[in-house]
Amino acid sequence: MMTKLYGSLEAGGTKFICAVGDEQFNVVEKVQFPTTTPDETLTQTVVFFQRYADRLQGIGIGSFGPIDIDKNSPTYGYITTTPKPNWANVDLVGTIKKAVNVPFYFTTDVNSSAFGETFVRKNVTSLVYYTIGTGIGAGAIQHGEFVGGIGHTEAGHVLVALHPQDQAKGFHGTCPFHKNCLEGLSAGPSLQARSGIRGELIAQDADIWDIQAYYIAQAALQATLLYRPQVIVFGGGVMAQHHMLQRVRQQFAELLNGYVPVPDLNEYIVIPAVAENGSATLGNFALAKQVAQ
Structure with missing residues (x-):
């Protein structure tokens, strides 16, 4: 057989x-x-x-x-x-x-990635998965089912509050459809648009990473308030850098300001479990x- x-x-x-x-x-x-x-x-x-x-x-x-x-x-x-x-x-x-x-x-x-992550995480049935790379997308699962209605969600194109430095410089992102959207302001191309340097060549201690983390933390805040997931997973090349995960957790904590209870941030805002x-x-x-x- x-x-x-x-x-x-x-x-x-x-x-x-x-x-x-x-x-x-x-x-x-x-x-x-x-x-x-x-x-x-x-x-x-x-x-x-x-x-x-x-x-x-x-x-x-x-x-x-x-x-x-x-x-x-x-x-x-x-x-x-x-x-x-x-x-x-x-x-x-x-x-x-x-x-x-x-x-x-x-x-x-991103839905496929979200489903794969729930498969390997014991007792996790509600999860949001973001890919932060050349573009941004997200898949959300509630009680084992994909979130969506007449179509799939487009969480990469939600509007976010401008960082003060972007506001001061009049930078509104790289998205051809929307000003001030998550993808346009924090996907990989936004780094080069601001600095003139490819993201992988920017020093880890550069201030620009805090600007990017500010937007990604807003995504985590939105996911928390909209879906109340058990876990938020950030995949993609941008988040592969360990320093980014810590920056996002820190800025998320400041933005949430204790409004609703969430798990320990080291277990709540994480990178993929599948290698x-x-x-x-x-x-x-x-x-x-x-x-x-």
Whole structure:
């Protein structure tokens, strides 16, 4: 009897990560390749999953967005109004399903990561996961279910209060859609827009990190007041630096000002528990198994 396998596609704006895992969600094979044109990228994706088509029970897809997750919509499974060149209105799920006819679970990349994090955190059923990188997105889970209604949330584009230094300099962020939104003011490109230097080249003791932490702490405050989660997880390249986590905790404590009780901040505001940015892959395996049943 052949082992049942589950598929994961983490469809990112920079790279696609395809994986298959066994029934214990151990990775059997994982590959990644750059996100180029839809034709080239989806052809590589299809070729990977076709090799396992006889054993695949389902595929979980976590995609960059915005995406259409309404199963009653004519554009369900599409990447919709993304500013990424050539990728607007691309039928992601439909293209893969034509070649690999298995059940699919389609959600955002941050939802997949959030689901993966709840899977490895004992007794955690309410969690918010933020990716702080080139862009910002967040997935929220309440009692094991994704938060969302007619579509998925876009927590990276909530408005935040300007830091006094940004206010003084008239800096309103890099987002082409909104002034003063979380992504425009604290994603990776905002660092270079303020300083003229790529983020990884900025000294760890530079004041600019406190400005960025001020906005990320506001995200944690919003998540706390809106969802009252058990844990807030910050993933992505920006938060991989240990000094950022401490800055965010400190500024969060000042902003919250004891208004509602929260767990110890060292256990409440944390980085991913799944190693090597594997939260989305694990989450997709679990979602693929769920939809296959």
